[in-house]
Amino acid sequence: MTAERDALAERVRALLPHDRATREVAMFGGLSFMVDDAMAVAAGRDGGLLVRTDPARHEELLGVRGAEPAVMGTDRPMGPGWITIRPDGLATDEQIAFWIGVGLEGRRG
Template sequence: MTASAPSPRDALAQRVRDVLESHPNVREVRMFGGLSFMVDERMAVAAGRDGDLLVRTDPAEHDDLLRRGGEPAHMGQDRPMGRGWISVPRRRVEGDEELAYWVGVGVDSRDASG
């Protein structure tokens, strides 16, 4: 019997775990329809069901992060999450360097959000 391939969410979650492995205080929580990664008890990123990455951000960085390839995040179809959240499409986090960049944005956002 052959094992099936991991879902896009599970594959991304494993890659996020790899990026965060050296951080001492990480836990995973299911929320936002995905798997969220809490760093020092604050949400940093979440692996979405389709392999996209939800990133908590410093609202002051929002426009720059959109230019970097992020998109405004939404809860459902018509509910924007606001300037403190970015969604990064799956295709934009296929490379390890790019994924590490976006995870770093989420981890660093805890310093800006209070």
């Protein structure tokens, strides 16, 4: 656990839908937030956010501030449908809420 991950996790918890079943699971080296038993986002050790996206929106979403292709470990791309958001793209609650929404939509893609 890191202070960065814990701080982001607190912010994510506050913005998750409260009318749906949610749980937290350690995976992908961070803390994943499951909504209705499917991962939406995960808070990473560095304070970044891993987001499950609709693969059809991958290139579009990479144009959003802080977004970059997700990489497993140091060199294995996770491919379309997975994006990492650097901490500089998570400065406001609105930015985090946007990515949570993308993660909830991405589970259907």
